[in-house]
Amino acid sequence: MNQTNILNHIGNTPLIEISVLSPNPRVRIFAKLEGQNPSGSIKDRIAKRMILDAESEGLLSSGDTIIEASTGNTALALALVAKQRGYKLKSVVSTRTTPGMGELLLSHGVDVIWCEPKTGMKSAIDLAKQLAKENDWFTPCQFENRSNIRAHYESTGPEILETLPNVDTLIAGIGTGGTLMGVGGFLRAHNPAVKIIGVEPKMGEALQGLRNLDEGYIPPLLDLDFLDGRFLVDSKNAFECSRDILEKTGISAGISAGATLYCAQRLADRMSSGNIVAIFADGGWKYLMSSPWREAAASALSDPDEVAWW
Numbered sequence: 001m002n003q004t005n006i007l008n009h010i011g012n013t014p015l016i017e018i019s020v021l022s023p024n025p026r027v028r029i030f031a032k033l034e035g036q037n038p039s040g041s042i043k044d045r046i047a048k049r050m051i052l053d054a055e056s057e058g059l060l061s062s063g064d065t066i067i068e069a070s071t072g073n074t075a076l077a078l079a080l081v082a083k084q085r086g087y088k089l090k091s092v093v094s095t096r097t098t099p100g101m102g103e104l105l106l107s108h109g110v111d112v113i114w115c116e117p118k119t120g121m122k123s124a125i126d127l128a129k130q131l132a133k134e135n136d137w138f139t140p141c142q143f144e145n146r147s148n149i150r151a152h153y154e155s156t157g158p159e160i161l162e163t164l165p166n167v168d169t170l171i172a173g174i175g176t177g178g179t180l181m182g183v184g185g186f187l188r189a190h191n192p193a194v195k196i197i198g199v200e201p202k203m204g205e206a207l208q209g210l211r212n213l214d215e216g217y218i219p220p221l222l223d224l225d226f227l228d229g230r231f232l233v234d235s236k237n238a239f240e241c242s243r244d245i246l247e248k249t250g251i252s253a254g255i256s257a258g259a260t261l262y263c264a265q266r267l268a269d270r271m272s273s274g275n276i277v278a279i280f281a282d283g284g285w286k287y288l289m290s291s292p293w294r295e296a297a298a299s300a301l302s303d304p305d306e307v308a309w310w
Contacts, residue, residue, distance in 0.1 A: 007084050010037055010044040011155045015163040015277070018249050021261060022276075027268035029261075029276045030164060031245075032156070035253060035283025039080045040073075042156070042281045043142075046178055047077035049151035050140040051085060062086040065137040069093075069115075069124035072101040073282055074142055079108040090137070092124040104286060122217045143176045143219040152182025160277055161187065167194055168274035171263050172281075173256045174198040174230070177222025179279055184226065195228045199256075199263045202234045231266070233259040241265075242284065252284035 002008055013036040022029045034042035054060045067090040068078055075091035082089040090111040093102065105112050113131070115124045125143060132139040142148050160167065160183065167187055172179045184196040218224070235255075242258030245251050257280035264278045 005084070006038050007048055007081065010048050012159060013037060015160055016249075016251070018245070018251070018261075020248055021244060021265065022268050023265050024268040024271065026273040027271050027276060028274075029264050029268065029278060031251070031253070031257070031261075031278050031280045032160060033251065033253070034279065034281050035257075035285075037077075039076045040283045040286065041077060041254075042179065042279065043073040043077035044080065045151040045155055046142060046145075046148045046176075047074065047081045047140075049154075050142065050145050050147045051078070051081045051087075053147040053150075054138060054140065055085070060085075060087065060138055064088070065090060065135070067092065067113075067128050067132050067135075067137045067139050068142065069121065069128040069139075070142075071097050071121070072105065072286075075105050075110050075112075076108060078140075079105070079110050083109070090131075092128040092131070094121065094124050098287065101286070120217050142178070143221060146221070148176055148178030149182040149185070149221060152179050153186045154182075156279075157183045157186025161190060164275060164277065166275055167191070167277050168271075169195040169197060169264075169267060169276045170279075171197045171199060171231075171260045171267070171276060172279040173260060174200040174222065175219075175256075175281075177219040179281070181221055181223065181226060183279070196226065197263060197267065198222075198227050198230050199233055199259050200230060201238075201259070202232050231263040233262050237262045242287075245280075246284065251280075253280045254282040254284050255287060256281050257284075 014033050016031050016033060017028060018031050019028045037044035065088040066078060066082055068074060069092045079089050090113060092113045092115050094117040095114055096117050102112055115127050117123050128139050170184055170187055180196060180198050187194045238255050238259040241261040242253060242255050245253045245261060260278040264276045
């Protein structure tokens with residue numbers, strides 16, 4: 001492996017015990033720190049896999065243009081891969097994305113196409129597909145691309161099991177569904193009893209990278225029957241937990257990490273013992289730029305005990 005190529009440093013992120021945040025001394029909580037990837041999120045894994053697979057299938061040639069719908073992290077990851085592989089990148093981004101994300105994408109050379117979220121994320125996806133067809137651009141479409149699942153089945157899952165052979169529960173945010181299906185599929189292949197829990201924001205609330213399935217768009221990659229449960233988290237609790245992570249462990253993690261931790265804590269209360277792995281999908285630095293959690297915490301309504309399970 002060429003150690004000087006940045007793409008070869010995607011993955012192999014640390015799995016860190018954060019049981020200081022567990023409410024149950026018999027339940028250990030571990031965090032997979034995906035913010036340690038080169039562009040700062042778990043999306044580096046799928047960006048690399050989707051582009052390399054497209055190349056091997058003859059769908060991309062040097063100098064081509066890639067277009068993708070993204071809330072930010074996937075576009076940043078694709079920008080990294082595109083620069084290394086010789087492609088141009090355009091990203092359709094919702095106007096509801098995290099404050100400051102547009103400027104961050106522009107600084108990475110991404111041509112940002114803003115989209116009003118009339119039908120949520122689906123508006124951006126449909127526009128990206130339309131523009132790709134009209135201009136003969138390539139769109140990986142992370143929400144439908146099986147390489148997304150493959151990336152996690154072949155890397156994230158094995159990394160977790162190598163560090164922690166006994167995983168009882170996996171918790172990850174519901175975004176494209178790739179993490180839950182890929183990591184969950186790998187862990188289940190080794191232990192069918194592993195519980196797979198998806199985390200999503202409450203209806204009408206915005207948490208970067210996560211989506212509420214009841215708002216109308218279910219990613220084609222996500223098999224709801226594969227999940228053992230869905231856990232709803234409001235923005236206030238997610239933001240408070242992201243601050244707790246930093247204050248009590250020194251780890252700077254994103255807002256969705258706060259949501260997965262909140263879920264892990266509530267689940268730990270209900271378990272007699274065991275090991276929980278929570279996916280911390282990105283780092284907190286991009287949110288510190290605009291301090292969005294303070295704005296959301298000031299306006300969000302919450303009931304700490306208001307949780308939906310199925």
